[in-house]
Amino acid sequence: MVGEGILKGMAETARNFFGSFVSKDRLTTVQYPEQRAPQIEAARDFPFLVYDGADWHQGMRCVACQICEKECPPKCIFIEKSKDKKPDANGKPQFYPAVFNIDISVCMSCQICVEVCPFDAIKMDVDYDLSTDDRFGGLLLNKQPLSKSNEYYREIHPTEAAEVDARLAEERARKEAKAKSVAEGKLATAAQAQPASGEPR
Amino acid sequence: MTHLAQLAQQLDQIFVLAKHWLLGYVPAGAQPLCSAVLSVVPIIIVFPLLFAITTLLERKGLGRIQNRYGPNRVGPFGILQPIADGVKSLTKEDIVPITADHAVHFLAPLLLVSASFMDYAVLPIGRNMVIVNLNAGVLFFFAVGSLMELAVFMAGWSSRSKYTLLGAMRAIAQMISYEVPLVLASIVVIMQAGSLSTVSIVNMQATYTGIWPHWFVLTPWGFAGFVLFMVAATAESNRSPFDLPEGESEIIAGYYTEYSGFKFALFFMGEYIGMFATSGMAITLFLGGWSAPFSFLTWIPSYFWFFAKLLALIAVFIWVRGTLPRLRMDQLMNLAWEFMLPMTLLNLLTAGIWHFMPAGSSRWLVCSTMVVVPCILLSRGLKHKKKFQVRTYHYSE
Numbered sequence: 001m002v003g004e005g006i007l008k009g010m011a012e013t014a015r016n017f018f019g020s021f022v023s024k025d026r027l028t029t030v031q032y033p034e035q036r037a038p039q040i041e042a043a044r045d046f047p048f049l050v051y052d053g054a055d056w057h058q059g060m061r062c063v064a065c066q067i068c069e070k071e072c073p074p075k076c077i078f079i080e081k082s083k084d085k086k087p088d089a090n091g092k093p094q095f096y097p098a099v100f101n102i103d104i105s106v107c108m109s110c111q112i113c114v115e116v117c118p119f120d121a122i123k124m125d126v127d128y129d130l131s132t133d134d135r136f137g138g139l140l141l142n143k144q145p146l147s148k149s150n151e152y153y154r155e156i157h158p159t160e161a162a163e164v165d166a167r168l169a170e171e172r173a174r175k176e177a178k179a180k181s182v183a184e185g186k187l188a189t190a191a192q193a194q195p196a197s198g199e200p201r
Numbered sequence: 202m203t204h205l206a207q208l209a210q211q212l213d214q215i216f217v218l219a220k221h222w223l224l225g226y227v228p229a230g231a232q233p234l235c236s237a238v239l240s241v242v243p244i245i246i247v248f249p250l251l252f253a254i255t256t257l258l259e260r261k262g263l264g265r266i267q268n269r270y271g272p273n274r275v276g277p278f279g280i281l282q283p284i285a286d287g288v289k290s291l292t293k294e295d296i297v298p299i300t301a302d303h304a305v306h307f308l309a310p311l312l313l314v315s316a317s318f319m320d321y322a323v324l325p326i327g328r329n330m331v332i333v334n335l336n337a338g339v340l341f342f343f344a345v346g347s348l349m350e351l352a353v354f355m356a357g358w359s360s361r362s363k364y365t366l367l368g369a370m371r372a373i374a375q376m377i378s379y380e381v382p383l384v385l386a387s388i389v390v391i392m393q394a395g396s397l398s399t400v401s402i403v404n405m406q407a408t409y410t411g412i413w414p415h416w417f418v419l420t421p422w423g424f425a426g427f428v429l430f431m432v433a434a435t436a437e438s439n440r441s442p443f444d445l446p447e448g449e450s451e452i453i454a455g456y457y458t459e460y461s462g463f464k465f466a467l468f469f470m471g472e473y474i475g476m477f478a479t480s481g482m483a484i485t486l487f488l489g490g491w492s493a494p495f496s497f498l499t500w501i502p503s504y505f506w507f508f509a510k511l512l513a514l515i516a517v518f519i520w521v522r523g524t525l526p527r528l529r530m531d532q533l534m535n536l537a538w539e540f541m542l543p544m545t546l547l548n549l550l551t552a553g554i555w556h557f558m559p560a561g562s563s564r565w566l567v568c569s570t571m572v573v574v575p576c577i578l579l580s581r582g583l584k585h586k587k588k589f590q591v592r593t594y595h596y597s598e
Binding site for chain 1: 262269524
């Protein structure tokens with residue numbers, strides 16, 4: 001008969017209506033600014049720049065190679081390379097970004113910048129409280145607000161960060177070993193060459 | 202005891218007495234005008250306020266039906282939400298499409314709101330509380346109610362957009378289709394009351410046998426008429442499950458897609474005010490208007506009962522909206538023409554038989570059968586006609 005299903009449905013919604021006042025389990029709402037749902041580890045929204053050590057400018061991993069700028073599909077990254085070099089975390093002199101801007105109103109959170117970065121300098125952040133009353137300046141982040149420490153990265157993406165740290169440490173160790181062997185080889189050749197001629201190369 | 206009864210009566214007539222007291226200070230020449238203003242202004246204040254409260258109650262109720270909280274941020278428990286909404290819609294930019302017909306585009310929301318307010322002219326809100334006691338009140342109500350269709354079409358046509366035009370066409374088709382069962386469902390009351398005046402229809406229902414009132418809804422034809430009237434009223438006010446004209450998923454917001462800011466709010470308000478008016482008419486025709494549900498409750502003021510019934514009907518509207526999904530266009534039309542129309546016509550016959558049969562249980566039996574059996578047979582028949590098949594699309598093959 002017409003209306004049977006309607007009455008069943010109305011009974012169900014009435015049960016929901018009164019039930020939501022009685023049992024708190026029915027209400028799945030998380031009251032956002034006061035409560036937050038736990039984030040999953042793979043959560044991501046906008047990119048940030050990783051730095052090592054204590055000083056954000058000193059320890060910046062980015063060497064302004066501009067690959068991310070070229071790869072970014074919506075072109076939200078703007079980089080200006082420095083004229084001079086500064087020592088990076090390992091003490092090796094490198095170029096650094098004089099300007100590094102990300103327009104997060106344009107960014108589509110695709111993570112391509114992270115995937116193409118050869119220096120593990122750019123990673124995805126999880127901070128989503130980014131609303132601002134200045135829709136131009138407030139959404140164009142320059143390099144200082146973009147810079148976040150490696151410790152922070154470990155905190156938000158522990159598994160991924162451990163993997164990156166291990167890889168970087170391995171690379172560094174390999175480089176050091178190579179440098180050492182090169183230096184030793186140099187020493188050896190120098191030692192061999194010295195008796196033959198004192199002429200500097 | 203008589204003293205208490207007198208007090209109750211004075212409380213019941215407090216607004217009428219206040220109006221007469223105020224009119225006493227006005228020179229005789231200006232009295233008709235002042236009387237009109239004093240009757241109209243409270244309506245224009247009270248019903249938009251009720252609209253504001255209803256939007257909040259609706260959002261809260263729908264939230265609870267879906268196991269959510271609903272708005273709870275503005276003020277304690279979100280009770281100031283309507284004020285925030287009002288400020289927002291007032292301060293929003295008013296965008297008019299460049300190719301729109303500006304004059305008609307501007308007039309459509311005004312016409313909708315004024316047409317829906319005009320409905321209240323004949324609604325008795327309490328004992329002796331009606332703006333005009335027209336002796337063709339019910340006719341006036343439906344005539345003015347159909348002005349809303351004009352406003353809807355003005356909005357859809359003048360915006361010069363596909364969505365608004367499609368929405369307006371849907372709305373017109375729906376409103377005209379459902380106006381037929383709406384009017385036919387109310388004719389049974391006119392037959393029984395022998396009057397088109399809303400005031401005398403209510404007066405007729407405000408009598409009691411024992412403790413029971415003589416509401417028309419408490420008869421088989423009255424109950425069927427009430428249900429049919431409410432279904433048609435839901436469709437008439439474009440509310441879920443008959444909200445095809447503004448079906449968000451297909452045609453954005455239907456005929457008021459191109460309205461923004463305060464004009465949009467006016468459309469919204471006009472629709473709700475119209476819904477209250479049709480609910481008020483249902484109350485007047487079937488639920489005894491301002492009369493109390495039991496004879497021992499008559500000491501409570503009449504306007505209280507009217508608004509209590511109105512709020513109850515609004516709650517049902519919200520409940521239905523929270524439950525039922527939107528109909529398809531063909532289902533909507535089938536319901537109007539293949540189910541509602543035959544049922545209302547049969548109901549006319551039932552009401553006639555009720556009138557001419559002697560009072561007693563035999564007339565209850567006959568009339569109830571005349572309502573229930575066709576309802577079952579019709580719904581069965583409609584179900585049988587339905588063919589379930591794989592849908593094919595001619596143009597995609």
